[in-house]
Amino acid sequence: MAESEIEIVVEDPDAPAKNSPVVSSIRTVDMVVSVLLVAFAGLMAFDNWRTGMSWSFDGPQAGYLPFYLSVILGGASLYGLGAAYLSKTELRKSFVTRDQLRRVLQVFLPTLLFIIAIQWLGIYVASFLLVAGFMRYVGRIAWWKSVVTSLVFTAAMFITFDVAFDVIMPKGPLEAAFGR
Amino acid sequence: MEAFGLLLQGFGVLLTWKMLALMMVGLVLGIFVGVLPGLGGPNGVAILLPLTFSMDPTSAIVMLSCIYWGALFGGAITSILFNIPGEAWSVATTFDGYPMAQKGRAAEALTAAFTSSFIGSLFAVLLITFLAPSVATFALRFGPPEFFAVYLLTFCSFVGLGREDKHKTIISLSLGLLLCGIGMDTVSGQLRMTFGSTELLRGINFLVAVIGLFGVSEILLTMEERLALRGHAAAITLRTVWKVWRELPRYWATLLRSSVIGSWLGVTPGGAIAASFMGYNMAKRFARDPKSFGTGRIEGVFAPETAAHASGTAALLPMLALGIPGSGTAAILLGGLMVWGLNPGPLLFVEHKDFVWGLIASMYLGNVVGLVIVLTTVPLFAAVLRVPFAAIAPMILVSCAIGAFAIQNAMFDIWLMLLFGVVGYVFKKIGIPLAPFTLALVLGNRAESSFRLAMIGAGGDLTVFWSNGLVGTITTLAFTLLFWPLISALFERGRRLLVPVKSGRSGRA
Numbered sequence: 012m013a014e015s016e017i018e019i020v021v022e023d024p025d026a027p028a029k030n031s032p033v034v035s036s037i038r039t040v041d042m043v044v045s046v047l048l049v050a051f052a053g054l055m056a057f058d059n060w061r062t063g064m065s066w067s068f069d070g071p072q073a074g075y076l077p078f079y080l081s082v083i084l085g086g087a088s089l090y091g092l093g094a095a096y097l098s099k100t101e102l103r104k105s106f107v108t109r110d111q112l113r114r115v116l117q118v119f120l121p122t123l124l125f126i127i128a129i130q131w132l133g134i135y136v137a138s139f140l141l142v143a144g145f146m147r148y149v150g151r152i153a154w155w156k157s158v159v160t161s162l163v164f165t166a167a168m169f170i171t172f173d174v175a176f177d178v179i180m181p182k183g184p185l186e187a188a189f190g191r
Numbered sequence: 192m193e194a195f196g197l198l199l200q201g202f203g204v205l206l207t208w209k210m211l212a213l214m215m216v217g218l219v220l221g222i223f224v225g226v227l228p229g230l231g232g233p234n235g236v237a238i239l240l241p242l243t244f245s246m247d248p249t250s251a252i253v254m255l256s257c258i259y260w261g262a263l264f265g266g267a268i269t270s271i272l273f274n275i276p277g278e279a280w281s282v283a284t285t286f287d288g289y290p291m292a293q294k295g296r297a298a299e300a301l302t303a304a305f306t307s308s309f310i311g312s313l314f315a316v317l318l319i320t321f322l323a324p325s326v327a328t329f330a331l332r333f334g335p336p337e338f339f340a341v342y343l344l345t346f347c348s349f350v351g352l353g354r355e356d357k358h359k360t361i362i363s364l365s366l367g368l369l370l371c372g373i374g375m376d377t378v379s380g381q382l383r384m385t386f387g388s389t390e391l392l393r394g395i396n397f398l399v400a401v402i403g404l405f406g407v408s409e410i411l412l413t414m415e416e417r418l419a420l421r422g423h424a425a426a427i428t429l430r431t432v433w434k435v436w437r438e439l440p441r442y443w444a445t446l447l448r449s450s451v452i453g454s455w456l457g458v459t460p461g462g463a464i465a466a467s468f469m470g471y472n473m474a475k476r477f478a479r480d481p482k483s484f485g486t487g488r489i490e491g492v493f494a495p496e497t498a499a500h501a502s503g504t505a506a507l508l509p510m511l512a513l514g515i516p517g518s519g520t521a522a523i524l525l526g527g528l529m530v531w532g533l534n535p536g537p538l539l540f541v542e543h544k545d546f547v548w549g550l551i552a553s554m555y556l557g558n559v560v561g562l563v564i565v566l567t568t569v570p571l572f573a574a575v576l577r578v579p580f581a582a583i584a585p586m587i588l589v590s591c592a593i594g595a596f597a598i599q600n601a602m603f604d605i606w607l608m609l610l611f612g613v614v615g616y617v618f619k620k621i622g623i624p625l626a627p628f629t630l631a632l633v634l635g636n637r638a639e640s641s642f643r644l645a646m647i648g649a650g651g652d653l654t655v656f657w658s659n660g661l662v663g664t665i666t667t668l669a670f671t672l673l674f675w676p677l678i679s680a681l682f683e684r685g686r687r688l689l690v691p692v693k694s695g696r697s698g699r700a
Binding site: 018019020021022023026027037040041044048052055058059062063066067068070071072073074076077080081083084087088090091094101106107111112114115117118119121122123125126129130134138141142145146149150151152157160164168171172176177178179180181 | 241242244245272273356358359361362365366368369372376378379381382383384386407410411414415416418419420421422423424573574576577579580581582584585586588589590592593596597600602605606609612613616617618620621622623639642643646647649650651
């Protein structure tokens with residue numbers, strides 16, 4: 012039957028290669044996260060101890076439950092640290108390969124810039140730049156396509172949120188110039 | 192039949208042009224969300240939640256729940272045509288759905304998936320219609336100790352029954368509960384864990400965390416995979432639909448079994464993912480020729496889809512009746528209830544009849560309309576995948592940022608969202624489950640205040656949690672579930688001591 016033919020094909024030319032070198036094993040990351048969690052638990056436990064973690068006549072004080080939660084979190088993370096250190100399976104599995112890390116940073120860094128830009132340019136202008144820039148530089152999509160798509164998307168967002176639903180968003184000089 | 196009368200009233204609320212339009216919008220958006228990789232039910236609902244802030248609660252929940260139904264339908268499309276599960280709960284659908292597509296039976300597989308989804312959720316909605324009101328009436332007797340016991344039961348069942356490493360579930364739960372505590376303590380008014388920051392005074396908003404954990408992290412995860420795809424295209428004709436539907440009665444046992452499994456796992460915090468696998472495995476186990484599964488059997492599509500949809504729908508039962516969500520998406524809807532100024536819990540059935548019955552009626556109508564939409568427009572939605580991910584990813588990120596900001600109008604929340612995105616990405620890769628984290632974030636404050644109210648009521652006496660039969664049973668059950676792995680290990684050892692060595696391995700896998 013004609014239906015069995017493959018009809019939709021999307022290529023991904025710079026997909027992460029299978030044999031890309033491993034940057035870090037799951038074990039290493041698991042151990043780092045466990046240490047961070049232990050530190051976080053310690054900090055929280057200290058703060059709650061300061062707030063008051065004892066049992067007064069009518070039940071627990073404000074810091075009582077969070078204090079013991081930090082203790083549980085710290086305990087479980089310490090256990091996790093040991094378990095990860097001893098784990099053979101986690102050692103063998105890759106957390107991220109170099110190619111994968113490159114791709115993840117390709118999204119992460121633009122997002123970071125986008126959030127910084129929101130504070131100066133407002134969310135709509137920043138969105139336009141993110142979508143157009145990402146499509147052009149990461150997706151290698153033609154200039155005009157990127158700009159038009161981004162413009163349509165941003166305008167649709169503006170109309171939905173600002174005009175139709177009155178949701179307040181951070182705005183910048185451009186919106187001010189149009190008096191909105 | 193009081194429920195029936197109220198349900199009719201619910202349909203009355205629903206049958207206005209505005210509501211029907213909102214339902215359609217919700218369903219179409221939901222199917223998009225389900226089809227697109229890197230966007231799932233929970234984050235779709237979380238991102239679109241801000242749109243509903245200015246709506247009345249009934250319209251809001253109808254639209255959001257329709258997004259959820261749409262996402263449940265949409266997940267099947269990519270699993271069958273592209274062998275890419277758009278949602279985790281449609282992984283099991285690929286096992287037989289994709290082979291069917293390869294054999295040129297894509298249209299049949301899709302029809303089977305949509306129809307069984309419909310049957311599964313219909314089963315669960317019937318359950319909700321007739322069971323939820325009685326559960327809610329029963330729960331009206333609950334005081335703070337009972338509520339705390341129920342919360343405890345929910346948390347403990349995650350630890351005891353979850354498949355992940357126990358310590359990782361505990362980390363996830365305790366971290367979520369701890370983050371909930373940041374800000375002002377609602378009982379004493381004291382500030383805690385704010386470290387003098389005015390931003391932390393507000394506390395960590397649950398929805399901001401969800402958008403980061405599910406939306407942003409999913410984009411990061413999707414990017415590192417190979418995004419190339421090759422798939423089949425299919426249009427469903429009336430003849431295919433008729434052909435599949437005529438075969439349906441033959442599979443009644445599979446459908447019923449999956450519906451029951453799905454509803455059970457949906458009510459308990461097991462979730463649609465577990466349900467779809469269990470539905471598939473059970474169908475395989477009960478089949479006369481289990482080996483033919485995986486080669487493109489229609490039953491292999493019926494079983495997981497029915498279970499996933501039944502579970503996704505049934506997850507709303509405890510949310511409506513008790514204020515305890517049975518799934519991640521239900522947790523977000525619950526977060527929505529609080530934003531719209533409703534107090535989740537059994538009183539909802541008394542104080543907001545229109546809201547509850549409007550929602551239940553919309554489940555019926557939404558699934559019927561959803562079925563019609565997906566059956567008629569599959570080629571359109573499959574074509575959505577032609578849109579390059581490089582265009583979709585930044586748009587999703589922008590929607591996430593807008594969503595995170597809109598909740599409390601705080602720039603800080605956008606940063607928090609990014610942080611949670613990274614946390615979600617790392618947690619998913621090192622195997623710390625996110626579901627307990629989400630649940631802890633949404634229920635934490637309520638659990639704490641019910642604990643402390645119970646303590647104030649009992650003068651600080653912990654035995655209040657065993658003070659009557661009801662609360663005692665729930666609390667004991669909670670602890671049993673918490674230590675379930677230990678208990679079952681003990682039983683196992685005991686049995687091995689009793690049984691002679693000769694009988695060999697016990698059948699437990």
